Amino acid sequence: MKKVYPFLAIFALALLAFSQSAQQVNVTGDWDLTSTSPRGGERTQTISLKQEGEKLTVTMTGRQGEEIKAEGTVKGNEIEWSMTRTSQRGGEIKITYKGKIEGDTMSGQVQMGDFGSADWKAARKK
16 A cells, blocks of 8 residues: 555646646737648738637737637647638638647647638747
8 A cells, every 4th residue: 555655646746747737838929820721822810819727819810901809718738719700602601720739839720611621830929
């Protein structure tokens, strides 16, 4: 029974260190986001992120120069946010970004309603 205590102590310390490192992720700031369309074209724009705990607020600029607000979450090194946009045909499209954060970069997939998905990547602006 005494041999179990050192193992439990090491396990508890490792768990504490992991949980603290996961909580230290903070994406607040401006990022250069590059998305690749399903047809292969790339578009880069600056996005602003504000993180409060796991809550995420995203501000982007649309193709017509309009401000777009979105909400999402940051859980550990995983990030996700969604918005609803009006398509060129007049219908609504839910756009969802999902990805992984690695320091001052992140990347993932964006699902564009029924129009398919694309890759995206972002780098924190210096």
